[in-house]
Amino acid sequence: MKLLNQSLAYLSISILLIVSIWSVVFYANMLDEIYDSIDDGLANYKLLIINKAAEDSTIFSKNEFGESNYALWPIDKSEAIQVKDSYKDTLMYMLDEDDKEPVRMLTTAFEHEGQYYKLEVISSMVEEDDLIEDMFWAIFWLYLLLIISILLINNIVLKKVWRPFYDFLEQIKNFRVNKDSPLPTMKTRTKEFLELKHSCDQLINHTLDAYADQKQFTENAAHELQTPLAIIINKLELLVEKNSMENSDAEMMAELLQITSRMTQLNKSLLLLSKIENKQFFDNQAISFNELVEQTMIDFEDFASFKEVLVKMEASQEVTVTMNRMLASTLINNLIKNAIIHNQAGGEVIIQLQQGKLIIQNTANNGSLDAKRIFKRFYKNGQSQQNTGLGLSIVEAICKLYGFGVSYQYIEGKHSFCVELEV
Amino acid sequence: MKILAIEDEKELLKAIKNSLEKEQYVVETAEEYHEALDKLFVYDYDCILLDIMLPNGSGLEILEELKKAGKSGNVIIVSAKDSLDDKLRGLGLGADDYLTKPFHLAELNARVKAVLRRKQLDGKNTVEFGNAVLDLGNRELRIGGELVVLNRKEFDILNYFMLNKNRLVSKTALAEHVWGDHTDQADNFDFIYYQIKNLRKKLQEAQANLEIQAVYGVGYKLGES
Numbered sequence: 119m120k121l122l123n124q125s126l127a128y129l130s131i132s133i134l135l136i137v138s139i140w141s142v143v144f145y146a147n148m149l150d151e152i153y154d155s156i157d158d159g160l161a162n163y164k165l166l167i168i169n170k171a172a173e174d175s176t177i178f179s180k181n182e183f184g185e186s187n188y189a190l191w192p193i194d195k196s197e198a199i200q201v202k203d204s205y206k207d208t209l210m211y212m213l214d215e216d217d218k219e220p221v222r223m224l225t226t227a228f229e230h231e232g233q234y235y236k237l238e239v240i241s242s243m244v245e246e247d248d249l250i251e252d253m254f255w256a257i258f259w260l261y262l263l264l265i266i267s268i269l270l271i272n273n274i275v276l277k278k279v280w281r282p283f284y285d286f287l288e289q290i291k292n293f294r295v296n297k298d299s300p301l302p303t304m305k306t307r308t309k310e311f312l313e314l315k316h317s318c319d320q321l322i323n324h325t326l327d328a329y330a331d332q333k334q335f336t337e338n339a340a341h342e343l344q345t346p347l348a349i350i351i352n353k354l355e356l357l358v359e360k361n362s363m364e365n366s367d368a369e370m371m372a373e374l375l376q377i378t379s380r381m382t383q384l385n386k387s388l389l390l391l392s393k394i395e396n397k398q399f400f401d402n403q404a405i406s407f408n409e410l411v412e413q414t415m416i417d418f419e420d421f422a423s424f425k426e427v428l429v430k431m432e433a434s435q436e437v438t439v440t441m442n443r444m445l446a447s448t449l450i451n452n453l454i455k456n457a458i459i460h461n462q463a464g465g466e467v468i469i470q471l472q473q474g475k476l477i478i479q480n481t482a483n484n485g486s487l488d489a490k491r492i493f494k495r496f497y498k499n500g501q502s503q504q505n506t507g508l509g510l511s512i513v514e515a516i517c518k519l520y521g522f523g524v525s526y527q528y529i530e531g532k533h534s535f536c537v538e539l540e541v
Numbered sequence: 542m543k544i545l546a547i548e549d550e551k552e553l554l555k556a557i558k559n560s561l562e563k564e565q566y567v568v569e570t571a572e573e574y575h576e577a578l579d580k581l582f583v584y585d586y587d588c589i590l591l592d593i594m595l596p597n598g599s600g601l602e603i604l605e606e607l608k609k610a611g612k613s614g615n616v617i618i619v620s621a622k623d624s625l626d627d628k629l630r631g632l633g634l635g636a637d638d639y640l641t642k643p644f645h646l647a648e649l650n651a652r653v654k655a656v657l658r659r660k661q662l663d664g665k666n667t668v669e670f671g672n673a674v675l676d677l678g679n680r681e682l683r684i685g686g687e688l689v690v691l692n693r694k695e696f697d698i699l700n701y702f703m704l705n706k707n708r709l710v711s712k713t714a715l716a717e718h719v720w721g722d723h724t725d726q727a728d729n730f731d732f733i734y735y736q737i738k739n740l741r742k743k744l745q746e747a748q749a750n751l752e753i754q755a756v757y758g759v760g761y762k763l764g765e766s
Contacts, residue, residue, distance in 0.1 A: 344621035345642055348621075352557070352645075353556055355709060368756070371757075375713060
C-alpha cells in the first residue's frame with residue numbers, strides 16, 4: 119500500500135471513529151438538554167395549573183387531554199401519597215401527523231381543599247427519529263468534508279512534501295553498483311530525508327568500496343592462480359617434449375597435464391560463479407535461444423556422436439530472451455553438455471523450446487538424482503572424475519541473476535531440466 | 542624473426558622463450574614496464590607478447606604508447622584477465638590477439654604464427670610441410686598437388702598440427718583449439734581420437750609423407766615420414 123494511501127486509511131478510520139464517538143456524545147447531550155428543558159416547562163406548567171385551580175374550579179372537570187395539555191382526576195389520599203413527580207416518554211395520537219407520536223408526560227398529585235387529585239401534563243417532543251436522522255446527515259457531511267479535505271491535502275501537500283523521497287527512491291532503484299552512475303541526489307530541506315540521504319550515501323559508498331575490493335580480489339585471484347597454472351602447464355609440456363623419458367614417466371606426465379587442466383577449469387568455473395554472483399554481467403541484449411541451441415548442438419556434434427547420443431531440438435516457437443550473451447550460451451552449454459555426459463550409449467537428448475520455457479531431457483544412465491542437492495556446488499553423482507561439479511551451480515546462479523526458475527524432475531527414466539525464462 | 546615477450550613472471554617467461562626458440566625465433570624479454578618501453582622504442586620487433594599486469598605500469602599503457610607511435614600492430618596480449626572489457630579495450634588499442642592464461646604452448650605458437658603470417662602475407666597464405674600444402678584462405682589441402690577433401694574439424698586439426706610441426710600437441714590443447722572451451726567437462730578426449738583416425742587414413746590414402754604420431758597418453762606430434 120502506498121504511503122499516501124496508508125496515511126489516508128489511518129486518518130479516515132480514526133476520523134470516522136472520532137466523529138462517531140463525538141456524535142454519540144453530542145446526541146446524548148442534546149437529548150439530555152432537550153428533556154431538561156421540556157421537563158422544566160412541564161414543571162412550570164404544573165405550578166401554573168395548580169395555581170389556576172385555586173381560582174378557577176372548572177379545571178377539575180378536565181378529565182381528558184382534549185385540546186389542552188393536561189388532565190386531572192380525584193384520587194384517594196393513600197394513593198396520592200404514593201404518587202411522586204415522574205417524567206416519562208409515551209406515545210399519543212397526533213391529529214396533524216395522523217399517527218402516534220412521542221410526548222413527554224409529567225405525572226403528579228396535589229391537594230386542593232382537602233381533596234387529592236392526580237395531574238398529568240404533556241408536552242409534544244421534538245421527534246426523536248427526525249433528530250437522529252438530521253444529526254446523522256450533519257455528521258455524514260462533516261465526515262465527507264473531512265475526508266475530501268484530507269484527500270486534497272494528501273494529494274497536494276503530502277505529495278509535495280514526499281516528492282523528494284519518491285524521486286530519491288526511483289534513483290536508488292536504478293542505481294547499479296558496477297556502472298559508473300552518480301550517487302542519487304535529493305533536493306530537500308526535510309531533516310529526516312536529509313538523514314536518509316546521508317545514510318544511503320554512506321551505505322552506497324561502503325558498498326562501492328566493498329564491490330571494488332571484491333572485484334579487485336576476483337581479478338587478483340584470477341591473476342594469481344592463472345599464472346602459476348600457466349607455468350605448470352607450459353613446463354610440463356616442455357618436459358614431455360624433451361622426449362627423454364620412459365613411457366611410464368610420460369604417462370604420469372600426461373596424467374599431471376590432465377589434472378592441471380581440470381584445475382584450470384575449476385578455477386575458471388569458480389571465477390565465473392563469483393562474477394555472476396557479484397552481478398558483473400550487464401550488457402544485456404535480445405538473444406534467440408533457438409539459434410543458440412542450434413549453435414551449441416553443432417559444437418557438441420562430435421562429442422555426442424562419440425558418446426552415441428542423439429541430440430535433437432523440438433522448438434514450437436521462437437524464444438527470445440534479453441540477457442548477457444556469454445551467460446546465455448554458458449547456461450545452454452552446461453545443460454546440454456550435462457545431458458550428453460550423463461547419458462547412455464544409444465540414448466537421446468531432447469531440447470524443447472516452448473513459450474518462455476527451455477526443457478532439456480535426457481535418458482538417464484542410473485536413476486533419479488537428488489533434486490534438492492543437484493544444484494549445489496561440487497555435487498557429484500556417479501563416478502565422473504573429470505566433472506568439476508560446478509556446471510549446474512553455474513546454471514542456477516545464472517537463472518537466479520535473471521530471476522528465471524530452474525527445476526529438475528525425473529520422469530519415466532529421463533532426467534528433465536526446465537528453465538522458466540519468463541520473469 | 543624477432544619477438545619481444547613482456548612478462549613479469551620469470552618462470553613463465555622462461556617457458557615462453559624456450560618454446561618459441563624451438564621455432565627458430567629470436568626471443569627477447571622484458572620483465573617490467575620501463576624495460577619494455579625502452580626496448581620497444583629502441584628496437585623493432587616482428588611480434589610482441591604483452592602481459593597486462595606489470596610492475597610499474599600496465600600493459601595497456603604500453604599499448605597506448607605504441608599506438609601513439611604507430612607501432613601497435615603484431616601485439617598479442619597475454620593476460621590472466623579474461624573479462625570482455627579488457628579484451629575489447631586491448632583489441633581496441635590495436636592489439637592483434639588476446640590470449641588468456643593459462644594457455645598451451647602449442648596455442649601460443651599458433652597465434653604467433655598467425656600474427657607473423659598476417660605481417661608478411663606476400664600473396665600466399667599457405668602452410669607447407671612435406672609434400673602437403675595447406676591453403677588457409679580456401680581451406681584446402683593439397684598433397685603433391687592433388688586436392689584432398691577434409692571436413693571442417695579435420696582441417697582445423699591438421700592446421701594446428703602444421704603450425705606446431707614436430708612439436709607435441711597435447712589432447713587438451715587440441716580439444717580446446719578445435720572444439721572450443723566446451724570440451725572441459727567431457728570425461729575424456731577419446732572422441733578426438735576418431736577424428737585423428739580419419740585424418741590419418743586420408744593422409745595415408747593420398748600418400749602424404751606426413752605422420753601423426755601418438756605421444757604416450759599425452760597427445761600427438763606431426764612429423765615427416
